[in-house]
Amino acid sequence: MKYEPIFPFFRGDSCEFNTWAPKANKVQLELCQSGQLIEMQPQQRGYWSATIENTKPGTRYKYRLNDSQSYPDPASLSQPDGVHEASEVVNLKNFEWTDDDWKNIPLKEMIQYELHTGTFSSTGNFDEIRQKLKYFKELGINTIEILPVAQFSGHRNWGYDGVYPFAVQNSYGGAHELMTLVNECHKNGIAVILDVVYNHFGPEGNYVGNFGHYFSGKYSTPWGKPINFDEAYSDGVRNYIIQNVLMWCRDFHIDGLRLDAVHSIFDFGAKHIMQELAEKLDVLSHETGWEHYLIAESHLNDVKYISPVSSGGYGLDAQWSDDFHHAIHTLTTNERNSYYMDFGETQQLSKSIKDVFVFDGQYSEFRKKTYGNSTANNPGEQFVIFNQNHDQVGNRMNGDRLISLTDFETAKTIAATMFVTPNVPMLFMGEEYGERNPFYYFVSHQDPELNRLVREGRKEEFKDFYDNTNNAVDPDSTEAFENSKLSWNIEDNAEKKAMFGCYQTLIRLRKEHPVLQLTDKNNLKISEQGKLIVLERWQEERRLFAVINFEDKEKSLKVQPNTNKPLTRIFGSSEKSWNGPGEITPKSIVAGDEISVNKKSIVIYSN
Structure with a gap:
């Protein structure tokens, strides 16, 4: 398979525009400031290109298909006016990096910290994260994991509704500010993992289907049409995703990617897209001189994703495991609804500590089937565990954090239990000081009908856990977003200060004790x-x-x-x-x- 350029890039003073549009018979580059239309030249297998002299960063453009409608670039690097408006040319090569000595953090040494840019601070942008790097170092965090930043509709979203995978969310600060954050993180000894979504596109501003055959008709996901990785025209889609992975790690110096819900990435081709991504990133790692990681999110309890290709696996570096969370959550809250019905025994928590997967070939009452396989051949560093995360908190009707469901002493005990396991620990923003503000699900679609569907859909999901969902917070309300922001104010609150000190000590033990250093x-x-x-x-x-x-x-x-x-x-x-x-x-x-x-x-x- 030949890998084609997919987004605009500069050669000297000229800019080469490229797009994959096999559905079109004619493609024109529309320069929005001048209104000029430039014919693009057809290339092999549905690609189109045009080279424009004296193009500057900041140029706004769209692609006109078949002398009819104009659309933003599916591989746009910037959407300054939102998902429906013109794309903006960005020169990814003009950032002055100062992280030449950076070599990444080994997986087994990582203390990960998951955060959502919009609610991590009052202003909700990359600059505010950068202002907290001293705080992360004081706490002992050496890796931040950022929820998706691909451009989505509006200004309030978890990030899983992105429709421009190459464009950094404008309200967060865009490409340059993300690069600045990563550069400063590296200078402070902190790795950056970025959450990416390759199983679906968001519902609003999603124009890629006008260009090419991005979607599969054979499978389904809970969030939208699945991505086409194995049907006709799938080479172009695979190239699109591969180029996205390489862009983040090569051009943004991202240290690793967390691959959202890989169980909803369907590929029955001879080489699974996961394996191909791992192979291409290995090549890049050799070129850059530091290792870039691929970390899967999966609810299949299947080590195939992280096992070597020689053993029939896909060769990813690590994966999330929910079982530790489910086991410790049910043991301390006594909840047994929905998927929690499979958990609640002390032995299950022990098994999640020893073997990672509680279900490694057992029957699940919730799933009504046997699932999972053994982790015996996979070291602890290949599994990221947590006692809470954005999903496990935000998918609750009231956005309850674990400390609010239990108590202060239990929260400390849960934290310490995570740090004495042989797996990679991950904190969810705020837990290190006992944050009690909720973390809700929130959106800000421009289409009122979409917002209504989200509201109704969330209430339906909550019925698995709650008898009455009438008081569920509206995801599209400003309150859902604002009330999810961290409260901070650690120094003036004795409980927060004590919890922070407790986490500091546990993280220091994890890093320094020779037994806890092992996975x-x-x-x-x-x-x-x-x-x-x-x-x-x-x-x-x-x-x-x-x-x-x-x-x-x-x-x-x-x-x-x-x-x-x-x-x-x-x-x-x-x-x-x-x-x-x-x-x-x-x-x-x-x-x-x-x-x-x-x-x-x-x-x-x-x-």
Whole structure:
């Protein structure tokens, strides 16, 4: 397959415009400022091109098809006036990068932080994220994961309704501001992962179907027509997506891409599009000198996505796993509706810590089938886990964060449990200081009918969890967006300050303790007594021993770490320094000691 240029790029003072429009018999470049129409020349397999001298960045243009309607560029790099208006020429090569020494963070060392640009700050743009880089370093974050920034309709959206995958959302600051953010992140030792959507296009401003055969008629997704990766004309679509991946990593210096809902990317061709993306990014990594990651989101519990091609996999680097979240959520909230009906047992949380997938070949009552496979051949660094994320919070009717569903002590215990696993931990913005503001689903479509359909659709989805959905917040309301913004104000709030300090300590332990630095799932032993979990991990002579009590009462037990040496307490969630009731466990233990552990707490010992 030959890979064709798909967006405008500069050669000296001239600009070459390219588009894939196999449905058109004639394509003209419309320069909007002058009204000039320039004939584009047909190339092989539906591509069209035109080279224009003395073109400057900022030039507005559209493509006119068959002497009829003009549309924005499907591969536009900028939509300054929104999804329905003219595209803007951007020179991606004129940014002055200063990150030559950057080499990316190894997956096993990542402490990821998921954020939504629009609600992370009061102004909702990239510059405000940049202003918080010192904060991230103080907390210990070395990787930020940004929800999708592809241009969507309006100014309020999670980002999964993007319709211009190459254009950076104008209300966030556009391409230059994103580059500035990435450059500054690298200078501060922080990697950037970008969430991208290759399973559908958003519903408003979606004109790609006028140009080419972007959509499949064989499959379906919950969000719109699926992308055509394996039918007639799919080469052009695959090229479009491959060029998008390369653009983010090559031109924006993005360190990794989180691939949204890969279970809704359908491809029965000889080489799956996931494998092809991984191969092309490997080539780029060799060229740039640093590794770029592909991280899948999937609810299939299938290691095929992250297994080597030689073993029949697609060769992606890592994937999200929901099972840790589901297990710890149900154990601490007692919710059992919808997909939570499959969880709620302490052993399931233990299994998610040891094996990642709770369902690795078991029958699921919710799915009404057996699903999942074994992770035995995949190290912990290939799995990103979390105790909450944008989906698990935002897809609740009231946008409840886990601390609001439980309590302060439980929230600390949940956090520490995540950090002692051998997997890659990810925080959802605000959890590090106990944010209690909700995170709602929000949109701002210009079409009132679309907004009505979203409102009704969300209420229908909520019925799986709630008996009464009449009071659901309207996703298109300004309140849904504004009330989802982080409250911050950490220094003036004792609870927030304590939680922040707790997270700081846990992250430092994760980074510095030789056992926690490992992502080895084999050197790990775990057992349960009711809602109490005993976890032991080791590396050679070093031991880490944790007792996690999710009971609503104090628990006593005889400790049996696999060492004769004394172990010293290195963390206790009940400590008064974290606004806890005070730690009741001894400062040191040896095998055979009987200890008591506070309710809703975790204590960690080490030699």
